[in-house]
Amino acid sequence: REGRRPLIAGNWKMHMTHLEAIGLVQKLVFSLTEEELDAAEVVVLPPFTALRSVQTLVNGDQLAIGYGAQDLSAHDSGAYTGEVSGAMLAALACGFVVVGHSERRSLHGEDDAVVAAKTQAALRHGLTPIVCVGEGLEVRQAGGHVAHCTAQLDASLAGLSAEDVTRVVLAYEPVWAIGTGEVATPEDAQEVCGALRSRLAERFGPDTAAVVRILYGGSVKAASTAGILAGPDVDGALVGGASLDADEFAKICRSAA
Numbered sequence: 620r621e622g623r624r625p626l627i628a629g630n631w632k633m634h635m636t637h638l639e640a641i642g643l644v645q646k647l648v649f650s651l652t653e654e655e656l657d658a659a660e661v662v663v664l665p666p667f668t669a670l671r672s673v674q675t676l677v678n679g680d681q682l683a684i685g686y687g688a689q690d691l692s693a694h695d696s697g698a699y700t701g702e703v704s705g706a707m708l709a710a711l712a713c714g715f716v717v718v719g720h721s722e723r724r725s726l727h728g729e730d731d732a733v734v735a736a737k738t739q740a741a742l743r744h745g746l747t748p749i750v751c752v753g754e755g756l757e758v759r760q761a762g763g764h765v766a767h768c769t770a771q772l773d774a775s776l777a778g779l780s781a782e783d784v785t786r787v788v789l790a791y792e793p794v795w796a797i798g799t800g801e802v803a804t805p806e807d808a809q810e811v812c813g814a815l816r817s818r819l820a821e822r823f824g825p826d827t828a829a830v831v832r833i834l835y836g837g838s839v840k841a842a843s844t845a846g847i848l849a850g851p852d853v854d855g856a857l858v859g860g861a862s863l864d865a866d867e868f869a870k871i872c873r874s875a876a
């Protein structure tokens with residue numbers, strides 16, 4: 620993996636009140652050793668309403684896990700009812716924010732232009748965007764998955780410099796694998812993650828491509844983690860359902876360490 624530290628990020632989606640979040644983070648942290656947390660970067664992505672509680676836990680106990688949000692506004696402030704800005708997330712000391720998750724793309728009409736604007740907003744506020752790309756089932760069956768994902772990468776990173784891109788994490792999340800229990804094979808994950816890295820090298824240079832972490836996401840469980848992460852271009856996992864179970868998520872983190 621050429622020195623890239625594995626990253627395991629748990630996307631809780633719309634689960635967990637702030638009180639439940641406290642319990643889950645405490646359980647998670649107590650089941651991981653310092654060495655394991657050193658070997659792999661572990662990040663939780665709770666709903667906005669739980670971020671303050673997670674911040675208090677993490678700062679108070681010097682726990683070595685990171686946290687972040689699942690979305691942010693493309694705007695820095697203003698009349699955008701219901702939105703949350705990058706500045707607000709930075710004020711809560713978030714390290715990460717997911718951008719362009721397929722559920723945001725499909726349920727909230729976020730296109731690549733919106734995703735690019737949100738990626739830039741995250742970087743403006745010192746947050747690491749986890750930029751998601753991934754094909755649907757029809758595209759996969761027609762064999763267009765690599766072209767689809769590299770085109771999404773191009774459009775989602777529009778306007779960024781090579782230096783900006785070194786501060787981005789990418790996530791390959793095939794839509795047909797998200798929440799379906801159908802995990803991609805290690806070969807499928809490597810094929811697309813490798814193609815994304817090649818595309819980064821073409822557009823931003825090999826040095827930039829070599830440092831960007833590329834995650835796989837889609838029905839990852841403890842049992843499938845080691846196989847998926849064996850791919851030389853797969854630097855970690857974005858985990859949905861399995862991140863809500865502290866024991867299972869800890870096992871995933873351990874397999875990556």
Ligand code: PEP
Nearest residue numbers: 797798836837838859860
């Ligand atoms: C996700 O939502 O990013 C995800 C990968 O979900 P799941 O692990 O539940 O498929």
